[in-house]
Amino acid sequence: MHQTTSTGSSRRMMTAMFLPLFASLLSISIVNVALPAIEESLEASSADLQWVLSGYALAFGMALVPAGRAGDIWGRRRLFLIGVVVFGLASLGAALAMSPLVLNTARVFMGFAAGILTPQVIGMIQQLFSGPARGRAYGMMGTVIGVAVAAGPALGGLIIDTTAADVGWRMTFLINVPVTVAALIGILLWLPKPQDDDAAAEPATTDAGPDAASTGSTGTEPHGLQRLDPLGVVLLSLAVLLLMLPFIQFRSLLGGLFAVAGLLMLGIWALWERRLGRRHESAPMVNLKLFALPSYTLNSMVLGLYFAGMPAIWAVVAVYVQQGQGRGALIAGLVTLPSAVMVMLLSSRVGKAVESKGPRILVAGTITAVAAMLLLSGTAALMATPYGSIWLMAAALGVVGISQALIIPSAQTLSMHDVPEEMAGAAGGVAQTVQRVFTAIGIAVVTGIYFSVTAEQGHQSGIVIATLVIAGLMLSSVAAAIFAAKRAALSAAG
Template structure:
């Protein structure tokens, strides 16, 4: 439920932006930061929060983040100006970033083997469900409460959810004192990582709006800062033993491959949601509620298949991710072609089938990829390892939105506002990004098969492939 709330506040607020503008007379820049501020603060906090959870206890950090998220949601709903709301959204994003790594870290700690796969499957279903119901809830609340104040209830809805979840967490989560008393945080690492992420994400956020003068030089600075972060972490690990991120994680092939797949897949996944939302609302004139309903088949398919995929993740391994990404690519190509059909049948009905199939494929990717990437990560590092994966996914989402938005809005301008052509171009771009994730998954499956053939079963240590070797601490 805690993870559901943090993801819900991404999709539900997008629908509420016109209401925010009407109610607070917010400027376009403030509206942009209502969304971007949450994303940026969320991404900056993830890795330090994961490290704190590993050291001080995930239950403690999760409850702290949940309480802060609930309180700041009330502050968002009580905003009296655009600037107030932007500041509150920054705090809400930071609180969401604090609690999110604790969810996956707790899964690593509490479950083993097939049970962990099932838990990850339900986590993937939750991701899809939050994406599905966000536009529906937002549209319904605004329709009931009115455009002037309906946006406030988009934030107030977190209050009962947060209170119930907090009580359940106190009663049900096992006490976790953490493995390190007086945990020291690598402050230099935090600053370098945060500055690097900020320098990369800010230009991408500006590019989402198709601004003509986007300064890309900060991206180069961000890459340099991240390189400095890696060098510092190696130095800090040799001298102090507790760096912000244990870089040995990236030497473990399943984790490294899972990270790459996650980054690229979320680039395509997030871009698709953006394109469909604009197409249904601005291109076809749907209301926010109707647009949310039209895109629901994707999330329904994803929720169902994600819940089921966790039961067979260990049986099929990375091949399950290959099947999922291939299904998504083929279904998105079909969507891109159908969008260009002449006016006739209602477009929501035409696209419902392919979107349902694409969602079913997506459910075979998110949960299983997470399970396989973290399969042999020690539970004491689960929060940090999950936070690194999720930070990569945030960067991928920002990159995907920038690329897909540029493709969509560029085609829209060149075609004199032909939304069908522009949406088709955007969907094909999303399919291409998912195709890169497919290529990475196929390469890993073929590489693993090749390595198994090259390693004689009777050779000493030959039965211990990268797939089965745990990460040493």
């Protein structure tokens, strides 16, 4: 069910959807510059600080697919409201925390809430928009993602540098509260009412008969909690936890064993989903027929491979500017602003063009990502000469913003093009989970290389080598984008 809406109505709906999405993504990047202040204020250990980051990431990753499926079944607007409320309350709890334990508990709830609301945004875009309007919505979503990630360090640095030590880091969490309040008002006023939202849920069917036979399903449709596939939720959540832990917490032999166990658990989950799918098409949490859609699988892989490398650059640049160059948190944040500006300027335009030029835009974006990393590596190397400047590095990061504006809206739109509306939330959850896992892997690999090289040769060599490693990782996204574009061309010709 696609809603027919005016331009003004569309903008209001996107505002209601994207405000909490912006806050949830901002909470990933803004906290990086707040860690030293948290350490001093709460007398937190290095393990406590690690969990400020990893607790959020783990809860976020584990919630995505079950929440997406729950939204498909019980109404995306309801789940979105729940996620926004929990996120706002948890942010308030983090801002008021008087101990590392309370802070990290609040961060886990923030991550869980972010995991609930994020797939609902994708599902609602599929439900409420179609054609070029959908591309524009995903373009705006790309703008929100890019600005939140790139502007977070600048905003955090500004807050930390202009407030008292014990106040600044609390403000980085507290700013989420008015944002979520404004979002709640927008949701209640502008998004479809629950009865409309329910119309997007899966249609009810009766016992197996001719219709079931035509879809390859047998048996009866599950009811109640069974529709969420509780065992599938547990198996996939454990798989995601075991796959992410080695890269954000246990970088050791034990972590390797966790990763192997995670892959095995993922295999068991896939077998279980396949078995449920044979009983009834709507029984599994994720219908594995989703992965038979080339547009979904290939374009989601392009986006996943992009996230395997590019997010790590923000962590590396933040460390390099502050520790390698001795600059403050505000300067470290300002260096990332050109990227945010380019995303703001380009993402909506890219979204409008995806319908006609999507595959070509995606290929161009991945190639631009490689070029951006090579350019950043060159400007970083110049820092050892009189011609170097961190503002040249900032300009190179602007090219990163161009790549992000080209890739995210186009890959997101193309990946969801053929996904049935009733599977949109689960499909969005799967894609987002892949991105979270790949991001954790990429950050672990790139920062590990950066710190290893820095220990031996200094920050200067560390930043150069790290950017070259990311450029190499980005080549895989170029190959995937070219393959996806050729497959799309063959499908169009056929």
